[in-house]
Amino acid sequence: MTSEPAVAASxxxxxxxxxxxxAGTFTEAALAQVxxxxxxxxRPVRNVGEALADVVEGRSDAAMIAIENSVDxxxxxxxxxxATVPGLRIVGEYLVPVxxxxVGRPGAALADVSLVAAHPVAYAQCLQWLTNALPGHAHIPAASNVASAMGLLDGSSDADAAIAPPGILEHHELExxxxxxxxxxxxxxxxxLVSRTVAPQPQTGADKTSLIVELPDDHPGALLEMLEQFATRGINLSLLASRPIGDALGRYRFVIDADGHIADERMADALMGLRRxxxxxxxxxxxxxxDRAVVRYPDRYSDDVFVEARDWLRGLISGEPGDLT
Incomplete structure (x- = not known):
């Protein structure tokens, strides 16, 4: 009697x-680092909104999106x-050199270029080179860095050349x-990298915390009061950007990147201050x-100091003498 073959584990x-x-975008290059x-x-998508909708609606487990550029x-x-799509959590960050x-159609030569297709941001970041190398050129705006090059191949663009990411050459026959x-x-x-809401990863000592915060009202010193929640706890901010809320003129929310982890005592204390x-x-x-750069801060803001201060206060409440060391 012969036995049935084992069923392979799924x-x-x-x-x-x-x-x-x-394929070929800077975003693809960032995803390749994960x-x-x-x-x-x-799963390639056409815009940030579609990428995040994929995550929220379950079509994707995570989405890679650009959030900051060192030039723009x-x-x-x-x-x-x-700020407006609920249920999302940043789980990692990645840096891509710009x-x-x-590029041109196969057989093209630089001397023949007079019309250049480029996304407006890319064009602005290459303008000095273009002015020197192609002083008589004209610019055709493109929808994206890759679309500028694809228009050369599919015949939808009249340009002689296109500004594109280097990765485009790995996917298409271009000069x-x-x-x-x-x-x-x-x-x-x-x-x-953005996923649905999950618990934060454990501390590494080289962490960043991202927040979006709204001011309670428009009064003198309101922004300073918000920033003091970080400054008085020794927390450095690597990003502070304002974005209009959209419900009235003069109403802004603030996008913040703070050095440290929510599990750090000083960061947790700052978040509670912000919440109040x-x-x-x-x-x-x-x-x-x-960059895996370890977050440094003065000893007076170490976790031990915050824990000792909290224990001291609890001791006072329970009737212990508070003047003993």
Whole structure:
């Protein structure tokens, strides 16, 4: 009697990650840095709203979105979406150098270029190079960095060349006309990986906490009162950006990145202070910094100091003498 062959154990379901597509974008380059995303399903989308909707509605497990650029500042569409779409949590950040290439149709030459397709932001970041290399050129705005190049191939663009990310050359047959044409060699875009709400990852010592905070009302010193919640606890802010709430002129919310983790005593204390102060505090997440730089702070703001002060107060309430060391 022969035994039945063993049934193979079912393979675990692959995870899905949404990113601003198509292939070859800076966002795809950021997603390539996520170890757990390798070998999984990558879902290209057309905009930030679609990426976050994928997460909220369960089509994707997480989405990679750009949130800040070292040259142009915060990405307002991403910041506004995180402020208005509930149920999201940042679980990681990734840095991508902003490099641009000039590409043309196969066989094209730089000397023949007079009309350049480019996303307006990319065009602005390459204007000095273009002025020097192609002083008589004209610009055709494109919907995205990849769309500028795709228009050359599908015939939808009259441009002779396009400004695009270097990754475009890995996916399409294009002529490389010039490399490293960006005017700022240190330009970097910061991306965040966003999932549905989950508990924060454990502390690493090199963490960042992201928040969105609204002021209670418009009065002199209101912003200072909010900032004091961090300053009096020794917490450094690496990002402070204002975005209009939209319900009236002069009403703003503040996008904040603070050095540290919600499990740090000083950060937890600051969040409680914000909660008492602000009508709306959105906790976006505590996660490892992309640069893995350890957060340094004076000894007077260590966790032990906060714990000792809290124990001291509890002792006073219970009737213990408070003047003993």
């Amino acid at each position: 393979e675990p379901a692959r995870r899905t990650y949404s990113y601003l597509g198509p 170890p757990e995303a390798r070998g999984q399903v990558w 500042g915060g990405v307002s569409t991403a910041q506004d979406a995180l 490099e641009f290439v000039l 490389l006309l010039a490399s490293n044409i960006g005017d700022n060699a240190n330009a970097v875009t910061r991306f965040v 102060f602000s009508p709306r505090v959105i906790f976006l997440g505590s996660y490892p910094r992309a």
